[in-house]
Amino acid sequence: MKHRNLMTAVLGIMLMLAGLWAMKQLPVQENSWLRAICGMLTALGCGWFGHGLAGLVQNRILQPYPEIRQQMAIEAADERNIAVAARAKARAYDVMTFVFGALMVAFVFMQVDLVPIVMLVCTYLFVEITGIWYRIRYEREM
Known part of the structure; x- marks a missing residue:
C-alpha cells in the first residue's frame, strides 16, 4: 500500500508538471482545446498527488499504532458503514438528477452556447443510463 501511494504521488507530480510545462509552451490563445487538455492534466496531477x-x-502517522490501523480496517469493512455509504450515494444520486436538470434548464434560459449545454446533457444522460444499467444488473443478481 505504501508503494502504491508513493507511485500515485509521483505520477501526480509528473502529470502536474507535464500539464504546466505544456501550457507554458503553447502559444497564448484564449479558446484553445490544447490549453484545456493541459489544464485537465494539471488538475488530474494535483488530485493524484494529493491522494x-x-x-x-496516513501510513506514516499510523505506523506506531497498529491497533488503530486494525480498527480503521475493521470499520472500513463493517457492513453497517458500507450500507450507510451506499445509502448516502443513492441519496446524492437522487439529488444530482434534479440539480443537473435544473442547471440544464438554467443554461438554456441564460442563452449559453450550444456546446456546453450538449456536453452537460450528454453527461446527464450517461449518468442516468449508467444508473438504469446497474439497476437492471443488480435486479438480475438478486
Whole structure:
C-alpha cells in the first residue's frame, strides 16, 4: 500500500508538471482545446498527488499504532458503514438528477452556447443510463 501511494504521488507530480510545462509552451490563445487538455492534466496531477500524499501521511502517522490501523480496517469493512455509504450515494444520486436538470434548464434560459449545454446533457444522460444499467444488473443478481 505504501508503494502504491508513493507511485500515485509521483505520477501526480509528473502529470502536474507535464500539464504546466505544456501550457507554458503553447502559444497564448484564449479558446484553445490544447490549453484545456493541459489544464485537465494539471488538475488530474494535483488530485493524484494529493491522494497519494494523504495515503503516505496516513501510513506514516499510523505506523506506531497498529491497533488503530486494525480498527480503521475493521470499520472500513463493517457492513453497517458500507450500507450507510451506499445509502448516502443513492441519496446524492437522487439529488444530482434534479440539480443537473435544473442547471440544464438554467443554461438554456441564460442563452449559453450550444456546446456546453450538449456536453452537460450528454453527461446527464450517461449518468442516468449508467444508473438504469446497474439497476437492471443488480435486479438480475438478486
